Amino acid sequence: MTATTFGWLVLLCPLLGTVVIGLGYSRLPGRTPGWIATAAIGLSFACAIVMLIALLHRGENHRELTSSLWNYASSVGVDAKLQILVDPLSVFMVLVVSGVSTLIHLYSISYMTSDRGYSRYFAYLNFFVFSMLLLLLAGNFLLLIVGWAFVGAASYLLISFWYRRTTATRAGIKAFVINVVGDVGLVLGTFFIFTHTGTLDFLHTFAAAPHVFHRDSTDLVVGCLLLLVGAFAKSAQVPLHTWLPDAMEGPTPVSALIHAATMVTAGVYLIARMHPLFELAPTAADVGAVGGCLTLLMAGTIGLAVTDIKRVIAYSTMSQIGYMIMGVSAGAYSGALFLLMAHAFFKALLFMAAGSLIGAMAGNQSLDRMSGFRRALPFTFGCFVIGGMALSGLPPFSGWFSKDDILAYLNHRGGGFEIMGIAGYIGAILTAIYTFRMIFRAFLGDPCPEAKELAEGHLAHAEAPTNPQTGEVEDTDVGFPGPEHHIAEREWPMKIAMGTLALLATVGGFLQIPGVDDAIRNFLAPTFAGSRLAAAAPTTGADWIGLVIGGAIAVVGVAVAYRIWVLAPGTATVIRERFAPLYQLFVNKWYFDELIDFTIVRPALWFGQVAETVLDRTLVGDVITGGTVGVVGAVSAAVRRAQTGFLRYYVALMLLGISGVVIYFLISS
């Protein structure tokens, strides 16, 4: 059994889980689907570990393995096989994804208990994990795109999981369509590369690229930019980010899994995977870095303004992924992937905690209505604080090690990248502020009614389930979600999942302490062996300087948040009024939705209507069809009108004909 065999097993487990749950949807009792799903992912994780071990047994230069089952589409020059690529990068990602997924599945077992679509939920969730793993293990562009789109579809399904909610379905279609835009970018980018390399296989492509492409050759740059479109769409980077906040319509564990820990990091993975191409096309890489940089700043500012707790975390996700994209585009591969892992831990944790909180709030997600849950939800509070500290980059949590690794790299690389480094530090302040804004507003202060109720020992449940976005009462007969909500304090699976993640978020950073272990960098080294940029890592000293600065900035940020929301609770209002235009800009998410609506959605709909009314009905229906019919009809009427029944008219026409015919012959004589 080689590493690749386990690679296939990694894929097979969640797929089987999907099929079993999908087919047995009506027969599996109680929580069984949840357990099956969790077990499937757990097995997958176990296989991933075995795969890791198997890979580590091989020499450093022999850690890129491929395996193919059959020809997927190979004909007339297209050479797509059903092929996986097992190398340190993919194994690393698989481990993170399957690991975090297992925990989130575990969490979901409880969290979704009372939901009517329990089986469906786990089928989707397993399918998502399968897709994500396929994306990660894909050995060629075609399978990558398949996985890429599958996660998009799974994401869509889970976002609109409560499909009776129009907000949910709208968010779902939005996410899906933007993801399709990303897919299209990816496909087109693939075309640009394929036409030169003539192969879809990753390893062959990377091997051929230096020979067929000049540095910064136009086609390659365009191709890489299009790949970036894919990456940006999936990772919710500006300007293709608008779907992510809306995606919070889905159940909270889904947000934790897909929109925090795994799927959204696919863009990072993609750039890391394609690094041989991006290094040949530095222009494209720079664009990626700038995009990530912009996103992290913009998302940070919005995170300051919005009040929906899940959306705050969502914007924070965007911002964190901005760091990763920036890092991975600039060449800080190990740093970015390290952040990716750490982010998966702490952001999943934050979402889970938020889920618990929302459960306590009976589905309400607004920060404005939450306060004082510190005593009512002690475990959740603890987890949230750990996650928040990790997110803010407070030492010694995982976020600190990882984020500041990237920033240190940027500062070290120079050549304009320092600016991004500085922007990163600004972002770090914002992160700390909005993170602790959440913590302070939700957990400190006077307990809100729900918190009081919980403190008295029972969980608040809304009388009628409502849509948290619109407040509409939902059909209880078919009510999605169920009337109940579940909190970590009462459900041991949730507790285990959150506890594990809290632990990982705390200690995950120790995997790569500069100058101490550097485990991740070393492990990934074979993948980035040929990379010029990876080799140009900063020294240990420079790393530590960066870490210190970053830690300090995080502390400052937390202090600012404490000043605003705890020490002087009115400050926020004052600031809001003083910078009203800016606040409006932030709270309206920089008007991106409106912009897209105005530039794309409306014209498309308008064109659709024009196509139907003006073009189709008028042009094709009336002018072409109707015109022909009209002309024929008119001639027909004329012929029939000539048929008067008057004998003498017939003779007259005949004579006219005779004259005509004779004239013709006379002329031709």
Add this chain to the structure above:
Amino acid sequence: MTLSILIWLPLVIALIASALPPGLVGRATAIASLAPLGIAISFLARFKLGHSGLQFVTDRNWISAFGIHYKLGLDGLNISLVLLTTVLFTASLVWAASREWERPRLFYFWLGLAQSAVLGAFCAQDLFLFVAFFDLMLIPFYFLTGTWGTGDRVRATMKLVIYTLVGSFFMLVAAIATAVLASNAHGTNLTFVLSALQHLPLSHTSQDWIFLCFALAFMVKMPLVPFHGWLADAYRSMPIPAVAVFSGVLSKVAAYGFLRIVLPLFPYASVHYQTLVLVIALVSILWATSLAFTTTNARLVIAYSSVAQLGFITLGIFSLRPQGGQGALLQMLNHGLVTAPLFFIVAALAARCGGSEDIREMGGLAFRAPVLAALFLIVALATLAMPGSSNFVGEFMILLGVFKAKLAISVIAFLGVIGAAVYSLRIYIRTMHNPLGPRVQSREISWRDGLAIVPLVVVILVLAFYPQFGLRRSENSLKATMAPAEVQEGLSPAAVALVAPVTAEYCPSAGPSLRGCTP
């Protein structure tokens, strides 16, 4: 087991079944239709890979005065389409058999004739035979729509037939002109056999106008914008089994015609008009896509999506690149497989909301019908060419071909890919999801409907794992069929070898003479 048996068996079955009592005809026909399906599979099993030529050839003189042969044969281009035809007809018959039809004997007779004609059109290796089958297959649909249709059926069916026959009649002239001019120019006997005609290239002027006639016929049949005037009415009116095969198979005959006839016989014109056809296809894609996301009739969404898909298929063919061609072939198979179940599903949806096909009146159907919802979801995702579906592989290769030929068109065509996502999900969400519609009664799919839909969905899923199925047999044939055009374009030196026997020398002009126009 010759191809003749395969082709005529459905008609024979229908005729025999009409001797049964009316109540049994449907079920008998449906069960018996497994026989053609089985025969088609047996051909598939016996098909030799790596052959670019015809297999299982039946060649007989039909009308010797004109050199018209009754020549049938399978190669990579049509084998999967033949299989598709039998599959879809069986599914449609199964679907139909669970329902009561007025005058059932006649109903199944027309369906049987339709199947025979479509199979004939796919297998025909003689230009005239193809034209004959091509026109013939319309007639059953004329009756099916007019007699068993809904709404303003007679008007719709007249529109359908007249529109399509307009194209077909031009094609008839063009086909005869092809044979006559070819034999005149080369001093050979008149022949309509495709393989023979391929060695008798026409002059450029002749190719130009003949190409346009053929293109018109095929584009009307597909249809492409702006030749789609018949589409909306016809699709709305046709009975479901008819519309399923019509959109699933008949439109493919047209696309297949491009590959089988136009590209090999008129390579010069194919290259000459490449951009024109590509633009028409592109406009179709965009136009149909935008219509599909504004129209509120569920059937029309599918209808317009078909137009867009056929636009893609045309794009692939007229990329004049093997990738595009292979993609187009695969996509024909895929589109047939998704569009038929979609129509069945629409029928099921309509049955659940008081007979209305308006998606504004639907919504929330998924609640008590998870299986129906799941089937619909799979099919909808396949329709939008979700990567991972075989449709995606088809679209991928099509766009790759176009990309190589005309980059800009390929890039714009991607808008259609995005649009497909919008309209497919729109119809899925508006029917299955969202709050419950006013007259909606959510019910699980009946096992009878399931009998027709589930096998098709299974095939879709299998193909998703193994799209190579649709590619491996066709590669050599497709290269051969594309080769003349590629040579014409001066593209591939390898292709020259494939068309070596064809003399590319100048032949005397024989365009449509204007003799007799002036005194």
Add this chain to the structure above:
Amino acid sequence: MSAVLFFIAAIGAIAGAIGVVMLRNSFYSVLSLVCHLVSLAALFLLLRAEFVAAAQVIVYAGAVMVLYVFVVAYVGGGEEIPTRSGLRLLGPLLALALAVELCVALLGTALKGISGKGAPYLPGFGTPEHIGKLFLTKYLFPFEVASLLLLVAAIGAIVLARRRRGLEPDEELEARYHPPLPSWVGSMAEAGGLTHFEETPGRQEPPPSPESPARPETEPIGSQS
């Protein structure tokens, strides 16, 4: 001499023809045609077609015209009201155009014979003997067929014009469905609206139904005749 005769005959023929067309009374038209035919016979004679001329006078001006006169008398062709339509103008115009075209064709030919007086006269040209010979040799078949044609015409005349008792119930039916109009129809009383004539079926349209019972009657009646 022949020129004078020609002009007289030609003017006679043309005048006769114009008379046929212009005279309102059909009876006068017939007479005018007779005049035309006789003039034409003269022209035939000038063209040395003796037999044709004779046949023209005997058969045409004699027999056929008598038939005409009988029919005119039977049908009672009185004054004809001139047409109101544009054909009154268009007809002559078209005819004029036709005449001009024909003249152009006849006179524009390169054939020398047209301007000549004809082929040299051979003895016996146009005599019954020559004509008869042709009829029995070269034109034997048309000659025989002409006899069939005359037979056909005779059958036709019988079929169309005969009255078979019982076979034409129409007139009785007609009478049943169109009873004689009341005496006041067309009177001043009617004009003054003094009578209620709605009850009387109009003469305009015979109802379609009387045709249906008429058909089966043919069989029994046919056997009686």
Add this chain to the structure above:
Amino acid sequence: MTALLPLAAAAHIKGPHIDWASLSPFVVLAGGALLVLLVGLLGSSIARERVVPALSFLTLAATIGCDISRFHHQASIISGALRIDDLALILDLVFAISAVAAVILSAREPAAARAGHGEYHSLLLFSVFGMAVLVSAQNLVTLFIGIELLSIPLYILCASDSRRAASLESGLKYLVIGSVGSATLVYGLALIYGATGSTDFSAIASAITGNSVQAGGLLSDPLLLTGIALSIVGFAFKASIAPFHQWTPDVYEGAPTPITAFMATATKAAAIGVFLRFFDVAVIGTQETWAPLLAALATITIIVGNVGALGQSSMKRILAYSGVGQAGYMLAGVVIGTKLGIDATVFYIATYLPVNIAAFAVIVARQRQRAGGGGEDISALAGLGSRQPWLAWPMTIAMLSLAGIPGTVGFIGKLYLIRALVGGDYTWLAVVIVIGSMISLGYYLRVVATMWMSVPEGEPAPARAAAARPAIAGGSPEADAADTGGWPTPDRAVANAEIAVVAVLFGAAGVLFGIIPSPLLRLVAHAGRSITGIF
């Protein structure tokens, strides 16, 4: 005519040699016609109503037999008056078959009883005789007398249902316009005679091509060309070529339906046949001049005919206009002036025959069933598909064949025509044909739609029909049939058996030859060969 022969011998005039074998179809026809006429005079109703049709049938069958026996025996008989060749014989077959159908359809035709069975049938046979003469004619005189012998019986037959005013009206219209046509034709023939000095086709042809005195001078002589122009008009009128077609719808509608069927098929075939004879033999030399004109006429005809049929409600009128359009197609075959063109034209005529007869048979059947009138209306066909499939199918096949749908003989006919046109460098005319076919779909398919896709209007309210029935209409099965909306009671359906048989047989032929056209093709291939001097 045999009686005259001794007389000729007595005058020491050597009569022409007569090839009796070749003349046999004519002899049979003429003899049969006379016999029928005589038998018709007998008193017994059985003789008139049973024997006369049977004799007519036998005569036609014998004619067909004679025709077939003379195949491949080309002969020019009776001093070159007639030419019996394969072209003529094939056309004779068409006439005879059409007449057979007309005889069968006339079996219960009131017009036949009204005109007298003997007269009616003998006129029909004389008309066939005239047609045979016409397409065999080798000189102008024969040609003219043939065309008259064809026409005059038809004038009478059209008017024979003298009970109906429409029948008389149609007879008169046909007669007047026909006579104008004849006069024009004879004037044209006179001019041709004047220009060439001969009445024989072969002599005319050689005079034109310059073997004679006027070497080369005649080709563009106005006299000759005007003669040709006037003859074209005369023939065109017979073939209902626009703008000389206007009599067609009116006469077709007014005439008794079996006669309409006969006219629609046989007369058209004869007229097109004489086109072939005259233009491809006598004046082939001037093809450069007349072909474009005929092409233009064909175009006009195709458009006018097909367009005119669109808004009609009477089936007979629809078929009349359709016949105009079809005549245009046939004329297109004449235009080409090659052997292929002749073959194609003859083939088209042969394909046109069965389906048109089938269609008319169905109309006759409906007229019989709807004794109350309106049987020829298109609405009378509503619901036919479910009520009387044995009538609906032939009509469907006929319509599809006329429209040129594959699987029917009309499709092969179109194929042949287009093939000949393309081969003869008249591709644009082929396109016109195709455009005409497209327009024609508008009404052919409407007929089919009416039969299969609509419900008869009077369906739910038989009581109303009964109330409206006039008192005198009682007691006859016809009236009862009228009560039930014109749908047959069982015995009525049986009574129409012979019509249904005709419809089904001819409809089946329409499909059979559409699938296996080769025998028919081989047959017509001889037609073109019989005209020498062209390619």
Add this chain to the structure above:
Amino acid sequence: MAIGWYLVVSALIFSIGAAGVLVRRSPLVILLCLELMLNAANLALVAFSRMWGGEDGQVFALIVMVIAACEVTVGLGLIVAMHRRQLPIDVDDLRELQG
């Protein structure tokens, strides 16, 4: 006189006959006008016969005469039949068949 003169006369008669068919309403007179047209043809035939010196034209003219007689007979028969049916003897009133 030159043959041409005869031909001109014949052309005039033909045209007059044609005009008569157009302007007259009585079928009887229309029949007369048809006679005129046929007679014009006869005149032309006889003139040509004279021109060429062969009797074919005269024979043709005789045949035409026969035909003219036949047409007249049938035409008159029709008129009589119409009169019997009490139909108007006026071609402008014969408009049941139209369209």
